[in-house]
Amino acid sequence: MRGPLAMDSIYLFGLASRHNQWLAVRQATIAGNIANANTPGFKALDTQPFEDVLQSTALAMRATRPTHLAPTQRNVSVTEVGADQGWETSHSGNTISLDQELLKAGEVNRSFALNANILKAFHRMLLMSVKG
Amino acid sequence: MTDPLEVTLKVAASGLHAQSRRLTVVSQNLANAEATGKTPGADPYRRQTISFNSEFDEVMGANLVRVESIDLDTAPFRIEHNPGHPAADANGYVKLPNVNMLVEMADMREANRSYLANLQVIKQAREMISMTIDLLRST
Numbered sequence: 001m002r003g004p005l006a007m008d009s010i011y012l013f014g015l016a017s018r019h020n021q022w023l024a025v026r027q028a029t030i031a032g033n034i035a036n037a038n039t040p041g042f043k044a045l046d047t048q049p050f051e052d053v054l055q056s057t058a059l060a061m062r063a064t065r066p067t068h069l070a071p072t073q074r075n076v077s078v079t080e081v082g083a084d085q086g087w088e089t090s091h092s093g094n095t096i097s098l099d100q101e102l103l104k105a106g107e108v109n110r111s112f113a114l115n116a117n118i119l120k121a122f123h124r125m126l127l128m129s130v131k132g
Numbered sequence: 133m134t135d136p137l138e139v140t141l142k143v144a145a146s147g148l149h150a151q152s153r154r155l156t157v158v159s160q161n162l163a164n165a166e167a168t169g170k171t172p173g174a175d176p177y178r179r180q181t182i183s184f185n186s187e188f189d190e191v192m193g194a195n196l197v198r199v200e201s202i203d204l205d206t207a208p209f210r211i212e213h214n215p216g217h218p219a220a221d222a223n224g225y226v227k228l229p230n231v232n233m234l235v236e237m238a239d240m241r242e243a244n245r246s247y248l249a250n251l252q253v254i255k256q257a258r259e260m261i262s263m264t265i266d267l268l269r270s271t
Contacts, residue, residue, distance in 0.1 A: 020264070024136035027260065031140040031253045032186075032195040035147030037246050038154075039184040039197055098249050109256045116263040123267065 012122060016115045022050050023112045025076045030105045033096050040092035044081040044101075139192045140257040146196040147250035150184055153199050154243045157182045158236050165231040173221035177229040179205035205230055 026047045036042040047053075053076055083089070087097035157180050167177040185200035207230040215224030 021136070024140070024260065027253075027257060028136040028139045028143065028194055031143040031147075031250075031257070034246075034249045034253050035143050035150070035197040036184070036186045036195055037147075037249065038151075038242070039186045042186050042195075045195070098245065102249060102252060105253055105256055109260060112260045113263055116267060119267055 013119065016119050018054070019050060020112055020115045022047065022053055022076055023108050023115070025078075027105065027108050027112075029078055030101050030108065033101045034098065034105075037094070037096045037098050037101070040094060042094050042096065044086055044095045044097075045078050046081050046104075048077050048079065134192065137257050137261050139194050141254060142192060143194050143196055144250045144253040144257070146198065148247060148254075150197045150199055151243045151247040151250065153202075154182050154184075155240065155247070157202060158240045158243065161231050161236050162233070162240075165229055165233065165236075167229060168217065168226055169219040172219060174219050174227075176209060176219070176227050177231070178209075179207070179229060179231045181205050 029045050029047050033042075033044050081095065083095070086095040087100045089095045161179050164177040168174075169176050180202055181204070182202050183200045184197050186195045187198050188194075189196050209230050210228040212226050212228055213224055214220055214226045217226045220226045
């Protein structure tokens, strides 16, 4: 994947799309939290930080036969949020705060937009050099 | 079907469904808040309660929410002295439903708020999907 372009050396496209992938998983986790905001005893979940995902070198299982089921884990582990990080715990033991989850969702959306726009800008630069 | 953004939409949709079922139960309770029995001493409408449970979907790898059960509230009925009522017992007491307006209104507001939160998630996920698709558009 190494080309003569300077953009490849900083691995921009790969990094931005990996970050977006991680953000999408985080958004799915937040959606699960919000959907279960009124489920008794449900504990808030969050994905591991992106730095950890980048640094970990998890080996993916390989499907050697077409009938194998694809593994569902996407190399991003989802863990329960510690009691010190949650904003509130309701009487039923549910640790989801809607405000906190919506805040996180907004954050995810903003980062996603940032990555998409960076990708778009660099893509435009590539196109400019191709088209002349 | 393991694209996380599609999973997001599915999960939020399960939340919408659960909250709307909850709102249905609230509306039944409110509508029947004064529904007494017909024969002397008969039981009136009994308040319904709804409970949710989270369900881990192994294909999607996400926690969906589903309505576990709709039960009857076992709280005692309100009792009112009204001898002229058709449902009054021998002593003139009428049993009224165990529906508390204040509790139902609070429940309704909470269901509304959770529904809105799920809608917001769907909106954001759709924005993210269209941002990704827009990358294909060459300007």
